[in-house]
Amino acid sequence: xxxxxxxxxxxxxxxxxxxxxxxxxxxxxxxxxxxxxxxxxxxxxxxxxxxxxxxxxxxxxxxxxxxxxxxxxxxxxxxxxxxxxxxxxxxxxxxxxxxxxxxxxxxxxxxxxxxxxxxxxxxxxxxxxxxxxxxxxxxxxxxxxxxxxxxxxxxxxxxxxxxxxxxxxxxxxxxxxxxxxxxxxxxxxxxxxxxxxxxxxxxxxxxxxxxxxxxxxxxxxxxxxxxxxxxxxxxxxxxxxxxxxxxxxxxxxxxxxxxxxxxxxxxxxxxxxxxxxxxxxxxxxxxxxxxxxxxxxxxxxxxxxxxxxxxxxxxxxxxxxxxxxxxxxxxxxxxxxxxxxxxxxxxxxxxxxxxxxxxxxxxxxxxxxxxxxxxxxxxxxxxxxxxxxxxxxxxxxxxxxxxxxxxxxxxxxxxxxxxxxxxxxxxxxxxxxxxxxxxxxxxxxxxxxxxxxxxxxxxxxxxxxxxxxxxxxxxxxxxxxxxxxxxxxxx
Numbered sequence: 001x002x003x004x005x006x007x008x009x010x011x012x013x014x015x016x017x018x019x020x021x022x023x024x025x026x027x028x029x030x031x032x033x034x035x036x037x038x039x040x041x042x043x044x045x046x047x048x049x050x051x052x053x054x055x056x057x058x059x060x061x062x063x064x065x066x067x068x069x070x071x072x073x074x075x076x077x078x079x080x081x082x083x084x085x086x087x088x089x090x091x092x093x094x095x096x097x098x099x100x101x102x103x104x105x106x107x108x109x110x111x112x113x114x115x116x117x118x119x120x121x122x123x124x125x126x127x128x129x130x131x132x133x134x135x136x137x138x139x140x141x142x143x144x145x146x147x148x149x150x151x152x153x154x155x156x157x158x159x160x161x162x163x164x165x166x167x168x169x170x171x172x173x174x175x176x177x178x179x180x181x182x183x184x185x186x187x188x189x190x191x192x193x194x195x196x197x198x199x200x201x202x203x204x205x206x207x208x209x210x211x212x213x214x215x216x217x218x219x220x221x222x223x224x225x226x227x228x229x230x231x232x233x234x235x236x237x238x239x240x241x242x243x244x245x246x247x248x249x250x251x252x253x254x255x256x257x258x259x260x261x262x263x264x265x266x267x268x269x270x271x272x273x274x275x276x277x278x279x280x281x282x283x284x285x286x287x288x289x290x291x292x293x294x295x296x297x298x299x300x301x302x303x304x305x306x307x308x309x310x311x312x313x314x315x316x317x318x319x320x321x322x323x324x325x326x327x328x329x330x331x332x333x334x335x336x337x338x339x340x341x342x343x344x345x346x347x348x349x350x351x352x353x354x355x356x357x358x359x360x361x362x363x364x365x366x367x368x369x370x371x372x373x374x375x376x377x378x379x380x381x382x383x384x385x386x387x388x389x390x391x392x393x394x395x396x397x398x399x400x401x402x403x404x405x406x407x408x409x410x411x412x413x414x415x416x417x418x419x420x421x422x423x424x425x426x427x428x429x430x431x432x433x434x435x436x437x438x439x440x441x442x443x444x445x446x447x448x449x450x451x452x453x454x455x456x457x458x459x460x461x462x463x464x465x466x467x468x469x470x471x472x473x474x475x476x477x478x479x480x481x482x483x484x485x486x487x488x489x490x491x
Contacts, residue, residue, distance in 0.1 A: 036086065038132075050089045051128075057093060058124075061100050065107035066471075070451040076102035109471040112480070113453040115292060117468045120324035122382035126375035127326045137171075137360035138368045139351040147360055150373040153380075157317065158333040161297050162310025168337035168357075170364040171330065171373050175291035176209035178316040178332040179258075181344075181365050183213050185314065185334070186256040186285035188343040195253050199223050201243060202258035203235035203270060207289055210258060223255075233268030233417060235259065237275065244282050256285040261306060262293025265457045265464060267421035269293055272308025286311065291318040291330065293419050299389040302396065305418050322420070322468045323391060325379045329372060332364070340364060391470060395420035398467035401474060405481035411488050415462065423457060423464040426488055433489070434460045441487040450480050 038047045078095045087095075105111060107118040135143035137150065150171055158167035172178045183200060192198045196219065202210055204226045214224050227239045240257070247254055257279050259270040272288065279286040288294070288309060294317040297306040309315065313335055320329040334340060337357075345362040354362070361367045380388070399420045406412055406424060415423040425434055438454045438461040445452055452463045463484070 032086075046089075050093075053089070053093055054096065057097060057100065061103075062107050062118075065105050066109060068105055068108065069446065069449050070105045070108040070111040070113070071446060072102050072105070074102060106469075107471065108449065108451075109469060109473065109476050110448075110450040110480075111469055112465045112467065112472060113451045115318075115321040115466055115468065116327075117322060117324050118471060119326045120379045120382060123324060123326045123375040123379035126378040130371050130374045133371065133374075135371050136368050137366075137371055137373075139348060139359045139361060140354050140356060141352050143360070143371055146371040146374065147356065149377055150360065150371070151357060153373055153377050154331060154333060154337075157331060158315075158335075158337075161294060161306075161315060161317070161333065163312070163315070163333060163335045164310075166337075167333060167335050169331050169333035170337075170340060170360065171369075171376070172332055172364060173328045173330065173366065173369065173372070175207070175289070175316050175318045175330045176212060177365065178291070178318075178330045179207065179209045179287070179289055180213045180216055181332050181340070182287045182314040182316060182334075183210075183217065183256055184365070185339050185343040186287060187217070189339050190253070190255065190285060192253055192255055196220075197223075198253045198255040199225050199247065200255050200258060201225050201227060201240060203227055203229050203260055203263075205229050205233055205263040205265070205268065206258055206260050207264055207291070210289075229268070233263055233266045233415070235270040235275065237271055237278070240275065241278055244278060244284075248282065254282070254284050256287050259286065259288045259312075261288050261290035261309065262296075262419050262421075263417070264292070265421070265423050265455050265462065266415045267292065267417035267419035269305060269417060269419070272306070272311065274308075276308050276311035280311075285313045287314045287316075288312040289316050291316050292321055292421075295319055295322055295388070296392050296419065298385070299392040301389065302392055319376055319379070322395060323379065323383065323388065324470075325376050329376050331376075337363070391468075394470060395468045398472060398477065399465075402465055402467060402477045402481060405477060406484060409485050409488060412484070415457070420467040421464065422467065423455065423462040424484070425460055425462045429460075429489065431460055434462070437461075437487070437489065438463050441484060444483050444487055445480065448479060448483060450476065450483070452480075 154169040296302045317331045319325040340363045413427045
């Protein structure tokens, strides 16, 4: 099986009679068009039947996950262009089935490559309801209840992470956007909007979204200054202190310091209390990219891992990466959420005034956006605090099990942190040999329906396991470890 599926275009339909002449479209009968929308005058049996059939397709796909590989043999591409006449439900469902057959399969117990766990049942249902409601978080009159729900849930989460009684935030379409909005807000709060020489400090292992943020904010690439990490993958506080002193002496402003709570390859957590102390001393904005790790603070037994998180000015949180919330689910949380409005408010002159704190479109970069908060809210309600803790603790325990199994052979170098990620490679192989080893071992694992990723880290290709899949059992980990150890080079 190839590690990356090839795209395959399915046969195109035969030419249809009566296709409109170039330059225009035939006008469809209004009644026929209305049949594609839910009737507003009563229960629509056609819509109910269509949604039931689509749900059955999805339930079968999820239920048959273990019988199919995590990575499909090929991707499929059904007919893309609309036909002259709209398709009936069965044709639409048939096309959906084709796409599903070529989809990545996160519900498989061997799907351990990325931060993409199986979806929660309640989150799936909420995603459907969100689409059906079609509310718009741009303004309160377009989403009256959902705006209040987002505001309240963001406040609850921010307070739960220790940001204080006045804390809050906004939902965003992914952690990259949350990180960007945090830096824009930091720049506005520090009065650095006109300073092209302002810099951002982070660790060498900080997420690539910060490189993108520099480009979007009109800053040069070298405005992002990456500092060395120690043997545990954590930002070296001494290096940060030295660099801050150098910048102060040179009169170069610091837009923000970024600490990472869960690096992408090894799941390391930067020393948050020490970094926060430096930021307070220099009066700097501290943003914590907790896209991977911040949710661990919601489990009482793991809260100590994130000690110092409460000292941040802003935090990125991505519940989609472990808790099974369907994509996308990211939040930007702030100790002072009014800073978001100061950074992004435009007045929205074409909308009625807000009757709450602010319109959703005034509290972040996005204008029109769906009520993604609905699937987070319902998913968390389904899990409960005990369920959140169980997912967090189970992920850490699986990482411990796999690390123990792999540590029996000292030819393997393990790179991990306190979370649920574990990367590894043979100790003695050079960069070229690591390319071949990681590729061949990944293929051997895929043949056994076990999928790991192959990140490039510190000059070598590694294999990486993300142990957030609750379907993964000890037997899967034992098989994984056996294949990895069998494929280690000898001599």
